[in-house]
Amino acid sequence: MTRDLRSIAVTGLRWTVGLVVLLESARLAFASSQIQAFARTGLPAGLRPLLAWSEILAAILFLVPITSLVGSYLLLAVFFLAALVHVLHGQFDVGVLAVYSMAVLVNMAHRNDKTEEVANDGR
Secondary structure, eight states, rough: HHHOOOOHHHHHHHHHHHHHHEEEHHHHHOOOOHHHHHHHTTOOOTHHHHHHHHHHHHHHHSSSSHHHHHHHHHHHHHHHHHHHHHHHOOOOOOHHHHHHHHHHHHHHHHHHHHHHHHHHHHH
16 A cells, blocks of 8 residues: 555544544534433433543544544543443443544554654654
8 A cells, every 4th residue: 555545544534533433422412312312321420421522522632633642542541431331331332442442543553654754754
């Protein structure tokens, strides 16, 4: 795969994951159907806005190139905690969170590759 194609693919993956997470988090924060569904989980009501807003913040940071590394770490933490909560409540279908996590790791690896490339070009 050429460097340009790899860059386009990783950028597209970053934007896709970032926007999907941002939109789903906004639904969790504001959609009445999501608010009602969360209420049925038995988790404390205050946890829903905390989860939603932490995901929104992490997704925005992930989408902004200069803060994407911080956003990546925050998203990985949010995904891990979300998977843990789901598993502890007997909901073992966390495949989407695993895929999102891998996409974030690909973005981080690509960022590291670009940093090493710039460092090697400067020699």
